[in-house]
Amino acid sequence: xxxxxxxxxxxxxxxxxxxxxxxxxxxxxxxxxxxxxxxxxxxxxxxxxxxxxxxxxxxxxxxxxxxxxxxxxxxxxxxxxxxxxxxxxxxxxxxxxxxxxxxxxxxxxxxxxx
Amino acid sequence: xxxxxxxxxxxxxxxxxxxxxxxxxxxxxxxxxxxxxxxxxxxxxxxxxxxxxxxxxxxxxxxxxxxxxxxxxxxxxxxxxxxxxxxxxxxxxxxxxxxxxxxxxxxxxx
Numbered sequence: 001x002x003x004x005x006x007x008x009x010x011x012x013x014x015x016x017x018x019x020x021x022x023x024x025x026x027x028x029x030x031x032x033x034x035x036x037x038x039x040x041x042x043x044x045x046x047x048x049x050x051x052x053x054x055x056x057x058x059x060x061x062x063x064x065x066x067x068x069x070x071x072x073x074x075x076x077x078x079x080x081x082x083x084x085x086x087x088x089x090x091x092x093x094x095x096x097x098x099x100x101x102x103x104x105x106x107x108x109x110x111x112x113x114x
Numbered sequence: 115x116x117x118x119x120x121x122x123x124x125x126x127x128x129x130x131x132x133x134x135x136x137x138x139x140x141x142x143x144x145x146x147x148x149x150x151x152x153x154x155x156x157x158x159x160x161x162x163x164x165x166x167x168x169x170x171x172x173x174x175x176x177x178x179x180x181x182x183x184x185x186x187x188x189x190x191x192x193x194x195x196x197x198x199x200x201x202x203x204x205x206x207x208x209x210x211x212x213x214x215x216x217x218x219x220x221x222x223x224x
Contacts, residue, residue: 042214107156
């Protein structure tokens, strides 16, 4: 297992386009998290899955954002009708059933909306 | 919701100096993370601790649950320690997602 993988590493898109990011967690981790990090700030929580169930969503996750984890393994984060303010690093993390144990971050997807 | 404060925001040091970064939080927690992020890089977990002290190489993390305070120490600092150090605690008492401090940017010169 090579850790948490995110794809793509970088994405440049035009304003108004839709984008989708993928996260593959560590295989034995049932918890998966999405965070967003803007320049000079710490990451901010977006949403959390336990297996395939989306259990928490931040108010930052507007209706243009949707996340899925259909089979309880990989997850996707889609942003519709992108805006320049969506430009950020999108980080995925996963952890084991024991709270916080093995909390591991991916390298992130850097989104630039032009 | 938990609030996390880190200090200092920026820190410069000469190689070999002893470094201390502080983190305070507002809501009781079960565990706290110290994380490291290099410029343009991903986040690496350094420590997860719920009590006392942990040591890994030149890094030492301590936590005082009653005082809601944690410190990260770096002994014999080196230029390769230059990075952003972030403290993170549970989002709330029920949740497992994390809320992060704004980070401490450390620059160690030789």
